[in-house]
Amino acid sequence: MHPNALLELCAELVDSLLLFDKPADSLVSEFFRNRKTLGQRERHALAETAYTVLRKRALLQHLAQSGRGPMSRRLAILAWAGSDSFLRGALNDQELHWLKQVESIDRAKLPAKLRHNLPEWLVEPLQQRLGDEQFWQLADAVNEAAPLDLRVNTLKAKREDVQAALEAKGFKSTPTPYSPWGLRLEGKPALQKLDVFTSGQVEVQDEGSQLLSLLTEAKRGEMVVDFCAGAGGKTLALGAAMRNTGRLYAFDVSGYRLDKLKPRLARSGLSNVYPVQISNERDDRVKRLVGKIDRVLVDAPCSGLGTLRRNPDLKWRQSAAGVTELHDKQLAILNSASRMLKPGGRLVYATCSLLDEENEAVAQAFAEAHPDFTLLPAQDVLAHAQVDPAQAGQLTENGYLRLWPHRHQSDGFFAAVWERKK
Numbered sequence: 343m344h345p346n347a348l349l350e351l352c353a354e355l356v357d358s359l360l361l362f363d364k365p366a367d368s369l370v371s372e373f374f375r376n377r378k379t380l381g382q383r384e385r386h387a388l389a390e391t392a393y394t395v396l397r398k399r400a401l402l403q404h405l406a407q408s409g410r411g412p413m414s415r416r417l418a419i420l421a422w423a424g425s426d427s428f429l430r431g432a433l434n435d436q437e438l439h440w441l442k443q444v445e446s447i448d449r450a451k452l453p454a455k456l457r458h459n460l461p462e463w464l465v466e467p468l469q470q471r472l473g474d475e476q477f478w479q480l481a482d483a484v485n486e487a488a489p490l491d492l493r494v495n496t497l498k499a500k501r502e503d504v505q506a507a508l509e510a511k512g513f514k515s516t517p518t519p520y521s522p523w524g525l526r527l528e529g530k531p532a533l534q535k536l537d538v539f540t541s542g543q544v545e546v547q548d549e550g551s552q553l554l555s556l557l558t559e560a561k562r563g564e565m566v567v568d569f570c571a572g573a574g575g576k577t578l579a580l581g582a583a584m585r586n587t588g589r590l591y592a593f594d595v596s597g598y599r600l601d602k603l604k605p606r607l608a609r610s611g612l613s614n615v616y617p618v619q620i621s622n623e624r625d626d627r628v629k630r631l632v633g634k635i636d637r638v639l640v641d642a643p644c645s646g647l648g649t650l651r652r653n654p655d656l657k658w659r660q661s662a663a664g665v666t667e668l669h670d671k672q673l674a675i676l677n678s679a680s681r682m683l684k685p686g687g688r689l690v691y692a693t694c695s696l697l698d699e700e701n702e703a704v705a706q707a708f709a710e711a712h713p714d715f716t717l718l719p720a721q722d723v724l725a726h727a728q729v730d731p732a733q734a735g736q737l738t739e740n741g742y743l744r745l746w747p748h749r750h751q752s753d754g755f756f757a758a759v760w761e762r763k764k
C-alpha cells in the first residue's frame with residue numbers, strides 16, 4: 343500500500359479508538375477483519391502506532407497541537423511504529439518540517455502529566471502507595487508492550503519439551519522466573535498454527551495469572567469453582583492441576599465469554615470442567631452448592647489497570663467513580679462465593695487491578711465481616727505450591743500476593759487467600 347494511504351488508514355483507526363466507546367483490542371480486531379487485504383507488516387505498524395497513541399495520549403496530543411491537518415493524522419505521525427523511511431514517504435514538506443520541530447523538543451523538561459501519561463485520578467493513589475521513585479518506574483513499565491508468556495498444560499507436556507519444540511521451530515523462550523508452568527517468548531511469534539498450540543500443550547497466559555491459579559492449589563478429585571471464569575484462562579490451569587479429575591465449575595454471567603472457553607477446553611484435553619452461565623452472584627445454582635466446595639477462585643471483575651501494557655485504553659476509559667462501584671460489586675461477589683466453601687475449604691480473591699480500593703480494601707472488608715475465615719500468608723501458599731521459597735517473599739506484601747509490572751515483569755495482580763475454619 344502507498345505510504346500515504348496507510349498513514350490515512352492509521353489515522354482512521356486512531357480516530358475510532360479515541361472515541362473510547364469500545365475496548366481497543368476488539369476495535370482493532372474489527373478494523374482488520376474489515377480490511378482483509380492488509381499484510382502482516384502493515385497490520386503490525388497500524389496496531390503498534392494506535393497502541394502508542396493510547397499509551398502516550400497526553401504527551402502526543404500536547405505535541406500535536408502545533409501542527410496542521412486532522413489531529414488523528416498528526417497523532418499517527420508522532421506515534422508511527424513502522425519504518426522511518428516509510429513514514430517520510432507519506433509526509434508532505436510542511437509535515438516534514440513540523441515533525442523536525444517536534445522531534446527537537448526535550449521531552450524530559452515537559453510537565454509530569456505529559457511524561458507519565460496517566461490520568462490525575464490514578465496518579466494520586468499510585469504515588470501515595472509506591473512513593474515517587476517506584477511510581478515513575480511503574481509509569482515507564484506500563485507504557486511498554488508486555489512480553490508474550492505461555493502456560494504449559496502439564497496434563498499434556500513438560501515445560502522443557504515444549505521449550506525444545508519451540509526452539510526447533512526457531513522460537514526462543516526462557517522459563518518464567520516464578521511460575522513453574524511458564525515460558526516467556528522472545529518477540530511475538532504467531533502461535534496459532536504451531537503444533538504445541540493446536541495440540542493443547544500451551545495456552546497464552548501472563549505469568550501473574552498462572553500464579554493466581556497456583557495459589558488455589560486445586561487437587562485431584564476435589565470440587566472446585568472458578569467463580570468468574572470468563573474465557574477460562576485460569577479454569578484451564580485449575581483443571582490441569584486437578585489432573586482432569588473431580589469437578590470444576592466455570593461460572594460467569596457472560597455466556598459470550600464462556601463460549602470462548604469451549605475451543606480452548608477442546609484443545610486442553612480436560613473433561614472435568616462444567617461451564618455454567620449464572621444470572622448474578624446470588625443465582626440459585628450458586629445457592630445449591632453452599633457448603634459443598636473445596637476451593638473457590640474469585641477472579642473478580644475489576645478495572646483491569648494491572649494490564650495497561652496490553653490494554654492502555656483502560657486508563658482513559660476507567661474513572662474514580664467506576665472503581666468505587668467495582669469495589670462494592672467485588673465485595674458482593676466475594677461474599678456470595680465464600681458461602682460455597684466447606685469447612686477447611688480455600689477461598690482465593692484476585693484482581694488484575696493496581697488499586698488498594700479493589701484489592702486490600704475489599705480483602706479487609708471481607709475479613710472483618712467473616713471471622714470464620716483465616717488469612718493464609720500468600721508467601722507460604724506459593725512456597726507450598728512449587729514456587730521457589732526464596733522468591734515467594736518477593737511476590738507478596740502484608741500476606742497478600744502483589745505483582746507489579748515494574749518489579750515482576752508480569753501484569754499487575756493482587757490475591758488474598760483464606761481458609762474457612764473447620
Ligand SMILES: C[S@@+](CC[C@H](N)C(=O)[O-])C[C@H]1O[C@@H](n2cnc3c(N)ncnc32)[C@H](O)[C@@H]1O
Nearest residue numbers: 570571572574575576594595596623641642643
Ligand atoms: C477478570 S475477568 C475473568 C477472567 C478469567 N478468570 C480468565 O482467567 O480469563 C472477570 C469476569 O467476571 C465476570 N463477572 C462479572 N460479574 C459477575 C458475577 N456477578 N458473577 C460471576 N461472574 C461475574 C465477567 O463476565 C468476567 O468474565
